[in-house]
Amino acid sequence: MTSNDNSPAIATENLRKRYGKKVAVAGLTLCVERGEVFGFLGPNGAGKTTAIKMLLGLVRPTAGEARLLGAPPGDWRTRREVGFLPEDFRFHEWLRADEFLDVHGQLYGMPKAERQEQIPRLLKLVGLQDDARRKLGQFSKGMLQRVGLAQALLNKPRLVFLDEPTSGLDPMGRRLVRDIIRQQREEGVTVFLNSHLLSEVEVTCDRVGFIKQGQVVRVADLHAMVEGDTEVELRLGKFEPTFLEGLNQFGHDVRANGDQVTLFVQGEEQLPAIAAWIVAQGVKLYALTPRRLSLEEIFVRVVGQEGVIQ
Numbered sequence: 001m002t003s004n005d006n007s008p009a010i011a012t013e014n015l016r017k018r019y020g021k022k023v024a025v026a027g028l029t030l031c032v033e034r035g036e037v038f039g040f041l042g043p044n045g046a047g048k049t050t051a052i053k054m055l056l057g058l059v060r061p062t063a064g065e066a067r068l069l070g071a072p073p074g075d076w077r078t079r080r081e082v083g084f085l086p087e088d089f090r091f092h093e094w095l096r097a098d099e100f101l102d103v104h105g106q107l108y109g110m111p112k113a114e115r116q117e118q119i120p121r122l123l124k125l126v127g128l129q130d131d132a133r134r135k136l137g138q139f140s141k142g143m144l145q146r147v148g149l150a151q152a153l154l155n156k157p158r159l160v161f162l163d164e165p166t167s168g169l170d171p172m173g174r175r176l177v178r179d180i181i182r183q184q185r186e187e188g189v190t191v192f193l194n195s196h197l198l199s200e201v202e203v204t205c206d207r208v209g210f211i212k213q214g215q216v217v218r219v220a221d222l223h224a225m226v227e228g229d230t231e232v233e234l235r236l237g238k239f240e241p242t243f244l245e246g247l248n249q250f251g252h253d254v255r256a257n258g259d260q261v262t263l264f265v266q267g268e269e270q271l272p273a274i275a276a277w278i279v280a281q282g283v284k285l286y287a288l289t290p291r292r293l294s295l296e297e298i299f300v301r302v303v304g305q306e307g308v309i310q
Contacts, residue, residue, distance in 0.1 A: 093137030237284030
């Protein structure tokens with residue numbers, strides 16, 4: 001092995017990139033552990049693509065440090081263990097699918113016997129085994145997306161970057177990619193996923209990082225975050241203004257609109273205490289409805305309304 005197995009898959013410290021007066025990445029500090037699927041989320045222009053290019057050694061940072069699999073970005077030995085599917089790919093339209101993968105296998109320095117074993121297996125994995133001898137110029141966007149995914153996995157990477165891997169796929173194609181990502185995780189591969197499809201991120205990733213204006217503003221366990229952040233809707237009888245202040249002890253963002261009151265709490269464990277407290281205040285409780293937030297709603301709350309994904 002060329003990399004240090006005890007180090008994180010990705011580690012950055014105040015990574016910055018400036019283009020003249022424009023700051024693309026302001027200070028990225030991030031740690032991605034081995035074997036996890038990590039979602040990288042942020043609005044357009046937040047610096048996600050620039051950050052990925054710096055991690056891959058394609059763009060030199062202005063300041064800060066980064067390590068991939070324990071080595072600096074761009075280290076040739078580490079690059080052999082990294083796969084990458086870019087968002088804006090341009091493949092060789094005159095090549096057949098199997099020829100395209102064979103070219104990339106040769107670039108990785110893979111022996112011919114290994115290429116002959118890997119290429120049919122990967123084409124079958126992405127559902128293109130019957131299209132191996134078709135030229136890429138005849139492929140749909142979704143088919144190109146899938147052959148690009150096969151390319152990203154060709155060298156049996158230990159870390160793979162997927163930039164919008166499901167953007168051109170139909171629901172069946174998205175499910176296929178989802179299953180492949182889960183399989184990679186089971187095999188111990190680290191997947192760094194950038195996607196605008198938050199519903200896909202929600203069912204695929206272990207953790208997510210939110211980036212805004214070139215900085216990570218929150219990193220969280222996805223399951224705990226989605227399960228824990230709960231909106232509670234109350235329908236009440238008459239109450240005094242001081243009653244709302246008292247509700248703050250159970251959560252935050254308490255808001256009232258007539259007899260409707262909403263607040264946010266961490267988990268549903270507090271719901272019985274909220275109900276008991278309301279009754280103890282002499283306020284009639286007609287309805288108490290918890291509602292867990294989707295990742296999209298959490299995204300909007302974290303990065304702000306101006307960061308809504310289009």
